[in-house]
Amino acid sequence: MAKALIVYATRTGETEKIANLIAEGIRFSGHEAEVKKVTDVKKEDDLKGFDAVVLGSPTYHGEMVQGMKTLLFMAEKAELNGKVGGAFGAFGWSGEAPDRIFDTMKNIYQMNMVTAPLRLKAAGLGGGMKMAQDYGREIAEKFA
Template sequence: MAKALIVYATRTGATEKIANLIAEGIRISGHEAKVVKVTDIKKEDDLNGYDAVILGSPTYHGEMVQGMKTLLFMAEKAQLEGKVGGAFGAFGWSGEAPDRIFETMKNIYKMDMAGNPLRLKSANLGGGTTMAQDYGREIAKKFT
């Protein structure tokens, strides 16, 4: 059984809800998933011991929130190369944060990324719950 760490930043709770739905998709697939807030990650070692690391942030004024930016700099030292990765986030207008996180994980950390970043306005709209769970399942497929 593989273990995934899902780290999220949130302002309104929307990205946290998406994180928990992704975790459900991973668990439904028979694997472990731990969901933590970005402020709970204090050092790069907190990212170790997992087969997958999935990061999420809302887009606010065209950017990811500061806590996720800080984590991305810290994660450069976490030796994530080759691990499964995913990126997600909620947005109101533009939604750039998940794309930037995804590209960092893929090109700088050299992670084995699942599909494309998951960008949702809300987990409650337009099938968002299913899309988030499916993203978790997609990540879990990379474990086998």
């Protein structure tokens, strides 16, 4: 059984909801998933020991929130090369944060990324719950 770590930053709680739904999708697939708030990840060793790392942040004024930026710099030392990865986030109108996280994980960390980042306005809108759970299942499929 593989184990995934999902780390999220949030302003209103929406990105946290998405993180938990992604974790459900991973668990539905028979794997373990641990969800942590970005402020609970203190050092690069906190990112080790997982088969997948999934990172999420809301987009605020066209950017990811500062806590996720700090984590991305720290994660460069976490030896994530080749691990399964995914990126997600909630947004109001633009949604750039998940794309920037995804590109960093793919191009800088050289992770084995799912096909695209998950961008949702809200977990409860327009099928967001199913989309987030399906994203978790897609991550789980990469374990095989």
